[in-house]
Amino acid sequence: MKAAKIRLYVEHALGEGQTVPLTRDQAHYLFGVMRLLPGDAVSLFNGRDGEWRAEVVEAGKRGGTLACTGQSGAQRNPPDLWLLFAPIKKARTDFIVEKATEMGAAKILPVQTEFTNAERIRQDRLQAHATEAAEQCGGTFVPKVTALQRLSKVLEQWPADRQLMFCDEALAGDTPTLPDRFAGQPWAILIGPEGGFSEAERARLSALDVAHPVALGPRILRADTAAVAAMTLWQIQLGDWR
Amino acid sequence: MKAAKIRLYVEHALGEGQTVPLTRDQAHYLFGVMRLLPGDAVSLFNGRDGEWRAEVVEAGKRGGTLACTGQSGAQRNPPDLWLLFAPIKKARTDFIVEKATEMGAAKILPVQTEFTNAERIRQDRLQAHATEAAEQCGGTFVPKVTALQRLSKVLEQWPADRQLMFCDEALAGDTPTLPDRFAGQPWAILIGPEGGFSEAERARLSALDVAHPVALGPRILRADTAAVAAMTLWQIQLGDWR
Numbered sequence: 282m283k284a285a286k287i288r289l290y291v292e293h294a295l296g297e298g299q300t301v302p303l304t305r306d307q308a309h310y311l312f313g314v315m316r317l318l319p320g321d322a323v324s325l326f327n328g329r330d331g332e333w334r335a336e337v338v339e340a341g342k343r344g345g346t347l348a349c350t351g352q353s354g355a356q357r358n359p360p361d362l363w364l365l366f367a368p369i370k371k372a373r374t375d376f377i378v379e380k381a382t383e384m385g386a387a388k389i390l391p392v393q394t395e396f397t398n399a400e401r402i403r404q405d406r407l408q409a410h411a412t413e414a415a416e417q418c419g420g421t422f423v424p425k426v427t428a429l430q431r432l433s434k435v436l437e438q439w440p441a442d443r444q445l446m447f448c449d450e451a452l453a454g455d456t457p458t459l460p461d462r463f464a465g466q467p468w469a470i471l472i473g474p475e476g477g478f479s480e481a482e483r484a485r486l487s488a489l490d491v492a493h494p495v496a497l498g499p500r501i502l503r504a505d506t507a508a509v510a511a512m513t514l515w516q517i518q519l520g521d522w523r
Numbered sequence: 524m525k526a527a528k529i530r531l532y533v534e535h536a537l538g539e540g541q542t543v544p545l546t547r548d549q550a551h552y553l554f555g556v557m558r559l560l561p562g563d564a565v566s567l568f569n570g571r572d573g574e575w576r577a578e579v580v581e582a583g584k585r586g587g588t589l590a591c592t593g594q595s596g597a598q599r600n601p602p603d604l605w606l607l608f609a610p611i612k613k614a615r616t617d618f619i620v621e622k623a624t625e626m627g628a629a630k631i632l633p634v635q636t637e638f639t640n641a642e643r644i645r646q647d648r649l650q651a652h653a654t655e656a657a658e659q660c661g662g663t664f665v666p667k668v669t670a671l672q673r674l675s676k677v678l679e680q681w682p683a684d685r686q687l688m689f690c691d692e693a694l695a696g697d698t699p700t701l702p703d704r705f706a707g708q709p710w711a712i713l714i715g716p717e718g719g720f721s722e723a724e725r726a727r728l729s730a731l732d733v734a735h736p737v738a739l740g741p742r743i744l745r746a747d748t749a750a751v752a753a754m755t756l757w758q759i760q761l762g763d764w765r
Contacts, residue, residue, distance in 0.1 A: 357741065376618075379745075379748075380748050380751075383742055383743075383744050383745060383748050384740075384742070384744075384748065384752070385740065385741075385742060417743070417745070418742045418743045418744065418745075419742060419743040420742050497764070498626075498627065498758055498763065498764040499599065499627075499763055499764075500625055500626075500627060500660045500661060500662050501625075501659070501660045501661040502625050502626075502660065503621075503625060503659070503660075506621075506622050506625050506626065506751055509622075509748055509751040509752055509755070510626070510751055510752075510754075510755040513751070513752040513755040513756060514755060514759060516740055517756060517759070521740065521741055522739070522740040522741075
């Protein structure tokens with residue numbers, strides 16, 4: 282059997298004997314760009330039903346149909362980990378969303394801090410980046426990218442049972458270790474903005490019972506580097522890399 | 524005293540009472556772009572003498588002079604860690620060099636694997652990226668970026684005392700732990716190309732006494748994500764993040 286090289290996220294239910302209608306964009310990608318023909322294979326996932334092999338039944342310019350031919354992988358959800366970050370320049374914001382998806386975030390929350398310049402984000406664009414990253418990285422889960430919110434607001438309503446690892450470049454040299462007793466619990470990682478946190482933000486963060494300040498080595502990391510490093514640290518110690 | 528926001532890498536010796544002539548590019552950056560005037564402050568490092576405060580003595584269009592006014596930080600070299608990677612698309616190759624610098628690589632070695640498309644790299648460009656990343660991340664060390672070499676050649680001449688962590692996406696699920704007895708020794712990290720290693724490469728790597736295969740979680744990571752994740756893993760366990 283020819284292996285399906287193309288992985289596609291769809292909204293539709295997947296299962297034995299299930300047919301899957303394609304949107305115009307998906308049809309354009311599969312038949313216009315990738316030149317698939319009836320009978321060709323694709324891998325599908327929808328964030329709920331695992332990964333399925335499917336084959337092209339109908340290929341059209343504005344639509345088409347696939348049919349599931351068998352399950353090729355179980356549904357795998359990431360740990361209950363949120364990534365909060367302050368949006369920066371466009372390309373790096375895109376990268377953070379992509380990397381957070383690859384690294385196994387369950388939800389991605391852009392936040393506006395006092396020293397963040399970004400007044401708005403393109404939520405749909407960022408969501409599309411998360412979807413594409415999930416397609417690329419072999420995952421079966423697409424994290425939701427939320428709307429831009431003020432960090433102060435997010436912290437006011439912070440869930441009491443969600444631990445928060447916050448990466449502060451003002452800290453230096455501490456060995457980053459996370460308490461093992463919080464493994465398996467809801468967590469979040471907050472990456473500081475490139476201008477750092479304000480004193481008020483730092484005070485508010487430190488006052489949270491669930492906050493775990495962590496230093497990321499002796500050099501200053503850009504926000505996108507810090508996101509990957511922090512998620513690695515967490516995944517190794519408490520997440521699904523263990 | 525006004526804090527020096529600008530950090531500049533120079534080749535020249537730095538020390539008490541030392542004056543530092545500027546190249547045309549540096550003068551353009553400081554006086555044309557950043558609009559510094561005589562008396563303004565800059566931070567300098569050269570990879571050997573730590574970080575120095577300096578002030579502008581002469582500002583010209585094609586050159587200028589700075590004078591060291593005091594040491595602001597000791598020289599800090601990263602651990603003896605090489606990063607080997609297979610160059611990919613231009614932007615991501617640039618990112619890998621930038622990230623490797625921030626994460627504390629001592630040397631960056633682009634290597635050509637059997638499944639690498641890149642036939643050549645712009646070594647000077649990549650070196651400039653490393654320098655800029657060192658300026659940005661507050662480091663006092665700039666890793667050297669070597670010329671593109673064949674991985675097979677590099678492995679043939681592999682130093683017997685340098686441990687090699689190699690990241691292989693064909694491995695899955697192993698907890699990444701590095702033997703503590705090799706802390707403080709020379710190391711290298713090899714990031715696989717996006718197409719994976721060939722069977723011959725995998726065999727050659729596995730045959731090395733100093734090789735340590737490591738899996739990076741259950742999802743497939745892009746090479747630039749893998750570089751940061753692998754270096755985080757190493758820095759936490761054996762490097763200068765401990």
